[in-house]
Amino acid sequence: MGSQATMQAPTPFPRQCDVLVVGAGPAGSACALWLARAGVDVLLADQHDFPRDKVCGDGLIPDAHAALRRLGVLDEVAALATHVRHVRCIGPRGGFVDVPGSLSVLPRTTLDHVLVRAAGRAGAQLLAPLRFEAPLLDGDRVVGARLRAGGGAHEISARWVVLATGAVPQALIAAGLCERRTPSGVALRAYVHNEAMVGRIQQLQVVWHPRLRGGYGWIFPAPGGLFNIGTGLTGSHILQRNGKGQMQDVNLRRMLDTFCEVHAPARELMAGGQIRGDIKGAPLRCTLRGGRWSRPGLLATGEAAGSTYAFSGEGIGKAMETGLLAAESLLAQGAAADDAVRSRYEAALHALQPRFDLYEKASHINQRPWIADLVVWRARRSPRILNKLAGLLEETQNPGRLFSWRGVTKLMLE
Numbered sequence: 001m002g003s004q005a006t007m008q009a010p011t012p013f014p015r016q017c018d019v020l021v022v023g024a025g026p027a028g029s030a031c032a033l034w035l036a037r038a039g040v041d042v043l044l045a046d047q048h049d050f051p052r053d054k055v056c057g058d059g060l061i062p063d064a065h066a067a068l069r070r071l072g073v074l075d076e077v078a079a080l081a082t083h084v085r086h087v088r089c090i091g092p093r094g095g096f097v098d099v100p101g102s103l104s105v106l107p108r109t110t111l112d113h114v115l116v117r118a119a120g121r122a123g124a125q126l127l128a129p130l131r132f133e134a135p136l137l138d139g140d141r142v143v144g145a146r147l148r149a150g151g152g153a154h155e156i157s158a159r160w161v162v163l164a165t166g167a168v169p170q171a172l173i174a175a176g177l178c179e180r181r182t183p184s185g186v187a188l189r190a191y192v193h194n195e196a197m198v199g200r201i202q203q204l205q206v207v208w209h210p211r212l213r214g215g216y217g218w219i220f221p222a223p224g225g226l227f228n229i230g231t232g233l234t235g236s237h238i239l240q241r242n243g244k245g246q247m248q249d250v251n252l253r254r255m256l257d258t259f260c261e262v263h264a265p266a267r268e269l270m271a272g273g274q275i276r277g278d279i280k281g282a283p284l285r286c287t288l289r290g291g292r293w294s295r296p297g298l299l300a301t302g303e304a305a306g307s308t309y310a311f312s313g314e315g316i317g318k319a320m321e322t323g324l325l326a327a328e329s330l331l332a333q334g335a336a337a338d339d340a341v342r343s344r345y346e347a348a349l350h351a352l353q354p355r356f357d358l359y360e361k362a363s364h365i366n367q368r369p370w371i372a373d374l375v376v377w378r379a380r381r382s383p384r385i386l387n388k389l390a391g392l393l394e395e396t397q398n399p400g401r402l403f404s405w406r407g408v409t410k411l412m413l414e
Helices: 026-037 062-071 074-080 108-122 170-174 252-262 264-272 316-333 338-366 370-379 383-394 405-413
Strands: 016-022 042-045 082-090 096-105 125-127 131-138 141-149 152-163 185-193 204-207 215-221 226-233 238-241 244-247 274-284 298-300
Touching: 016 026, 016 141, 026 042, 026 062, 026 108, 026 316, 042 108, 042 152, 062 074, 062 096, 062 316, 074 108, 082 215, 082 370, 096 370, 096 383, 108 125, 131 152, 131 170, 152 316, 185 252, 215 252, 215 264, 226 252, 226 264, 252 264, 252 274, 298 316, 298 338, 316 338, 338 370, 370 383
Parallel strands: 016 042, 016 152, 042 125, 082 204, 152 298
Antiparallel strands: 082 096, 131 141, 141 152, 185 226, 185 274, 204 215, 215 226, 238 244
16 A cells, blocks of 8 residues: 555645545545545645554444445455454353344555545545644634644635544534533554464454443454454443543453453454554544534534444444535535535434434443343344344344343343
8 A cells, every 4th residue: 555645735735725624534535535526626634644543443334335335445445355244243151143244344544545545536635744723713604724734834725624533522622613522432452463363253253241341342354364353432431520521440451351351262362463553542432422513614524523333333434424424515505605504414414313322222232231142142043133133234223122121121022
């Protein structure tokens, strides 16, 4: 893929554009690509040179494949990724069920670079490394942004700014959109190279256990004998104090060690492999909550808008989906019609909200891992229930019908 950014900031530095997209992850790159393909003058800014690492589980599930297909890069991604046929759901007692789906694994270093290069081919210009500092204002309307590179600040005027800066709240705070600084969850990830485990771990393994209560562990097989292993905690570990969320003091490295104690494949993977790079953690922003989605002249998209599912921590597909919604809103309503653009975009996110709510309700399995044992037990005996689990991946099945108290009761009585 190369070691340098594919596109460099032109000289002299650009001072204006139609749309400035800040953040070149899946949401920002999808938005920039879609706009540039329609002939819009787009600048895509990111605080890092590409290719760059991003903490993530790296799993691509059906919604991600659908978005990549729309963007025209699915074949390129498929040629680089590890193809996987199942998610293996593993309960506390060690029982498991393999849930089929359209699945693959590709490290974000590679995936994000693919998307950035595609945006460049469509006509977007990448400006990196540039860090967002503050919006430029004309009254209450955002008319651009001040960005910093090294010791110098640069101002770019834009008819619209799209903020796709991820879960870290600083950019949202600076833009006046942050309603909750506390993340919805946190995750820790390591890359481990272990050729001996390549034929033994061929699924996306997700593990629930009482000693991982509040979250789960995972092992995902990546290309080249590499495995993504990690643990995550969901919003159940957020406490409300004086109306403000605070994360409990959780040692994620200790949680990863615990995962290796309770799950033999994780233990073998770590014991016989070599860790590549640093073990890194990152916040999650879930359920389309924690920030405003827009203000005059500005749209927030991707994880900045809370596009990650609380149930699974999966966010790549929904990030691209919301980035495309932002682009479609700008294209449909015209870049000068503030109220129309914002109304269309926020209506599209509101239409997604019920789905996020359902998956948030299902996330209580992370607090009650015994439910995983029950679901695994029933799914191994019932093709109908296994099909329902597959429907969760495809987003055609209501997760509340399996993981609500009513759903659990039905599982026990059927």
